[in-house]
Each structure stands twice: as C-alpha cells, then as structure tokens.
Amino acid sequence: MADAAVLVDFRSDTLTRPSPAMREAMAAAEVGDDVFDEDPTLHELQAHVAALFGHEAALFTPSGTMANQIALQLAVPRGEELLCDAAAHVVSDEIGAAAALGGISTRTWPTAGADLDPAVVLDMIRPDGFVAVPTRAIAVEQTHNRQGGAVIPLATLRSLREAATEAGVHLHCDGARIWHAHVADGVPLDTYGRLFDSLSVCLSKGLGAPVGSLVVGSAERIAAARKLRKRLGGGMRQAGILAAAGLYALRNNIARLAEDHARAHRLAEALAPAGVVDPARIRTNIVPLDLSGAAVDGPAFAAAAREQGILVSVLGRRLVRLVTHLDQTDDGIDHAAKVLPTLL
Ligand SMILES: Cc1ncc(COP(=O)(O)O)c(C=O)c1O
Numbered sequence: 001m002a003d004a005a006v007l008v009d010f011r012s013d014t015l016t017r018p019s020p021a022m023r024e025a026m027a028a029a030e031v032g033d034d035v036f037d038e039d040p041t042l043h044e045l046q047a048h049v050a051a052l053f054g055h056e057a058a059l060f061t062p063s064g065t066m067a068n069q070i071a072l073q074l075a076v077p078r079g080e081e082l083l084c085d086a087a088a089h090v091v092s093d094e095i096g097a098a099a100a101l102g103g104i105s106t107r108t109w110p111t112a113g114a115d116l117d118p119a120v121v122l123d124m125i126r127p128d129g130f131v132a133v134p135t136r137a138i139a140v141e142q143t144h145n146r147q148g149g150a151v152i153p154l155a156t157l158r159s160l161r162e163a164a165t166e167a168g169v170h171l172h173c174d175g176a177r178i179w180h181a182h183v184a185d186g187v188p189l190d191t192y193g194r195l196f197d198s199l200s201v202c203l204s205k206g207l208g209a210p211v212g213s214l215v216v217g218s219a220e221r222i223a224a225a226r227k228l229r230k231r232l233g234g235g236m237r238q239a240g241i242l243a244a245a246g247l248y249a250l251r252n253n254i255a256r257l258a259e260d261h262a263r264a265h266r267l268a269e270a271l272a273p274a275g276v277v278d279p280a281r282i283r284t285n286i287v288p289l290d291l292s293g294a295a296v297d298g299p300a301f302a303a304a305a306r307e308q309g310i311l312v313s314v315l316g317r318r319l320v321r322l323v324t325h326l327d328q329t330d331d332g333i334d335h336a337a338k339v340l341p342t343l344l
Pocket residue numbers: 062063064065066068089090141143144145174176177202205213
C-alpha cells in the first residue's frame with residue numbers, strides 16, 4: 001500500500017525549512033570571506049549571540065556537533081577526562097568524536113536529565129595523580145534531548161558551577177535547545193550563559209534556520225576555537241547568508257517556542273490515558289513515548305502512524321519520540337492528538 005500523504009512530521013525539530021521572510025533576509029545579506037574574518041553579517045551574528053549569553057565572543061560553526069567538539073577539545077587535553085550524563089549527545093550521538101578526534105576519555109553519570117544531582121558529579125571528579133585520568137571538564141545538556149527535552153533547574157546548574165569552580169574543572173553546556181529552557185523556565189539567556197565556561201547553541205533546532213551553531217566563551221577561547229574550526233575543515237567563506245538566517249531566527253522565533261511547548265503538552269495529555277507518557281514531565285517540545293506496557297512496539301506504532309500521515313522517530317524497540325516545531329499546523333496537531341491514542 002502506498003504511504004499516506006504526510007500531514008504532520010514529528011521526527012525532529014531539525015526538519016524545518018526557512019520561511020519566505022528568512023529567505024529574503026538571506027538573499028539580502030552583506031557577505032565577505034569568513035576565513036579572512038571579513039563577513040559583516042557573521043560578525044553581527046557572533047556579537048549578538050555573545051551578548052545574549054553575557055560572554056565576550058562567539059564563533060559560528062556548521063553544526064552543533066562541531067561546536068560541542070571544538071569546546072570540549074579546547075577544554076580537555078588528549079588522554080584526560082570529560083564527565084557527562086550517560087545519554088548526553090556529546091557522548092552518545094556524535095559518532096565517538098570526543099575520543100576519535102580529541103583523544104578525550106569520557107566517564108558518565110547514570111542518566112538523570114533534569115534530576116541531575118550535583119553531589120554525584122562532584123564525587124566523580126578525579127584530581128591529577130600518578131595514574132589516574134584527571135577530570136578536566138563537565139558537560140551538561142540543556143534541554144536534555146534523550147530525556148524528553150527536560151529542563152535542568154537553575155539551582156542545580158548553580159551548584160554544579162560551584163563544584164566545578166572548587167575543583168578547577170571546565171563547565172560546558174550543550175545548549176542546542178537552551179532557548180527552549182529559557183522559554184520554559186523564564187531564566188534569562190545571560191543568566192545561563194554566565195554559569196558556563198563554554199556553550200554551544202544551535203540555530204537550526206526549533207529556531208528554524210537551515211544551518212548553524214555557535215561556540216560561546218571568552219575572547220581568548222574563541223580565538224583558539226577559530227583555529228581549531230579551520231583544522232577540522234569548518235572554515236567557511238560567504239557564510240553571512242547563513243548568519244542572516246540565524247539572526248532572523250533569533251529575532252523572530254524564540255518567543256514562539258512557547259507554542260511548540262503547548263502543542264507537545266497537548267499531545268502528551270492526549271496520549272497519557274494509554275499510559276505511555278506523563279504530561280507533567282513534558283516541559284518543552286519533545287514527547288518520548290514509553291511503549292513498554294503497550295500492545296505495539298516502536299516500529300509497529302511508527303508504521304501505523306505513517307499510514308495515517310504522521311511521522312514519528314523510533315529511538316528503541318519500545319521508545320518512540322515526537323518533536324514539535326514551527327513547521328507544524330494546528331490541524332496537524334489535532335489530527336495526531338485524535339489518531340495516535342487509537343494506535344496504542
Ligand atoms: C542536544 C544536542 N546537541 C547537539 C546536537 C548536534 O547538532 P548537529 O546535528 O547540528 O551536529 C544535537 C542534534 O540533534 C542535539 O540534539
């Protein structure tokens with residue numbers, strides 16, 4: 001049987017396409033050669049993002065993976081250690097880059113998402129010694145992708161900052177969706193920014209830009225990041241066209257994330273009677289469905305949804321994920337809220 005027409009696509013918030021207004025901004029962008037550091041639109045974007053997070057500087061990268069890996073490689077010398085959540089993107093979803101490219105040894109704490117206990121992290125920090133691998137950096141993910149867009153509370157992050165400072169360890173934030181945390185908890189972006197030695201933030205997850213992330217930090221760190229980006233093949237030329245999309249996204253698409261959060265919550269409410277999700281845990285735009293007690297498994301559920309024009313991601317045999325984003329419509333959400341519960 002032929003696939004039904006796609007009515008709503010929940011597979012990822014990276015699927016959004018630039019809007020006509022964003023494309024106009026891109027077409028009108030002033031550009032220069034960024035490897036020569038001469039692209040005025042990129043300068044504007046980098047200064048804007050640095051200021052948003054209360055840091056001195058920022059550097060545009062082609063992907064969130066590159067932004068994370070540049071920040072981590074600058075913080076952790078080869079053979080030394082990074083601590084992070086077992087389900088963190090930096091360790092689970094970047095094709096082993098920290099080890100393969102940076103020679104970084106990673107140790108993880110059991111997946112905690114928003115329930116992260118700073119005392120657990122503090123206990124894991126290893127000092128320099130004869131044989132021990134010294135801990136040089138801690139990475140947290142805000143929001144936490146594999147923990148259903150969980151928002152780590154500000155108080156937890158503050159305790160972690162204190163622990164990192166006391167131990168002399170670098171604190172990095174994978175802030176691919178930090179905008180979502182900002183909208184969900186009302187914490188100013190610069191309050192988050194000042195807690196971290198480095199951040200990576202993304203323009204193409206939920207904000208609607210086609211490409212791009214930034215590494216944020218001190219002027220000295222970002223100068224080193226620029227060199228490392230070139231070594232990794234991430235030096236770009238007239239990237240102002242992409243920066244214009246990013247500036248448009250930052251100016252127009254942050255506040256509206258509240259709509260994606262409300263839609264995700266609505267989907268969770270519709271699916272809660274089937275016992276696959278607790279709506280109280282859905283704070284942002286990601287809705288994980290735990291099918292362990294359901295009659296269908298992930299692949300069967302996804303196939304049945306596809307027949308109804310609804311695309312979802314299968315993350316495991318019994319785990320499915322729905323992500324809301326700006327290219328969905330109220331009609332699509334209504335359709336999914338009505339149909340998905342009948343497939344369980
Ligand atoms: C939390 C998080 N960090 C980093 C990334 C990496 O971004 P990219 O796909 O642009 O490399 C992603 C991608 O989905 C992500 O969800």
